[in-house]
Amino acid sequence: MVIFTHRIITSLSIITLVLTITGCSHEQSPKQDTNTMTTFDLVDFFSGTTIGSGFVQDRSGEIIRTFEVVTTGDFNNDSGTLKEVFTWNDGEIENRTWTLSRTGETEWSGSAPDVVGTALGKIKDDKLRWSYTLTLKVGGKNVNLKFDDQMWISRTGVMVNHAKFSKFGLHLGDVVVSFRK
Template sequence: MRYLLGLLLCIGMAGCSVSIEGDIYKQQTPEFSLEQFFTGEVKAWGIVQNRSGEVLQRFTVDISGTKDGNVLVLDERFTYSLGEGPASRIWRITPQTNGTYTGQASDILDVATGTPYGNAFNFTYSMDLPVDDTTYTVAFDDWFWALDNDTLMNRSYIKKFGLVMAEVTIFMQRQ
């Protein structure tokens, strides 16, 4: 009986996790270029939902992308119509010789790792996320998909102990 309960618990917990295989997007078009899409002005609209699907935040982001040598600098300015969050974030994203990317921002722990997959791009990183009076160290599994050359969808899975605790959905459009 104990074994059966343990097995059911493991199956149930696995259902709370998300695992996307990037290789299935390698042949899909349009091909997504991080530098090409984000160099210039981008407008974004998004929401954050908790595990039960309740919308906790609604926001817009004005993103200004510039190049500093081979480094892509993204200056993000957030406006919230529901909830609270950071007012700004500046990413510094650097291409690596193996085709991947590394990224850094002041509220990101260590270094973010980015991998392109045809029309998709995956960014993974950890951050300390303030919620009410507590701060949680969480992992972001951040996926971008090009819908066309000027429109992008972003889906982020915020995980704690490997379980999805919240999801972020953002649509972005080049201006």
């Protein structure tokens, strides 16, 4: 009887865990009035210099680091480079240079030295959504984190970037940045 009860509890625990994980993965997108949307134009927004401020938060929502970022974009229609210089609140300076290419009417691909493989981006209305794996140094070790990176541009020209990062499918935290020209 004890073994039977233990098996039932174990089975129910596994089912609950699976349902919880799959339930959390369903993502809802906000409904928007299509008459007020701006079309996201990557080349237009990132050509020249943009500045941004942001933070990294852990999975509980606690802000663990803040930063300022300056980007410099140099584009020739369907391709170009985007240089990012991050200045972190602890004084660390981080540089990343993206090489970006339009691969379709609404699709982009990107690469950078610390990106595993190719970043894939898709524009829909006023949003650009990237998917990529980034290698970061954590405690002296390289760790690959999966990023679901969404950018939204407002009619006023402010761009908000919200990137969720995960490892083995588990959400670890978020990066939120606000950019302006």
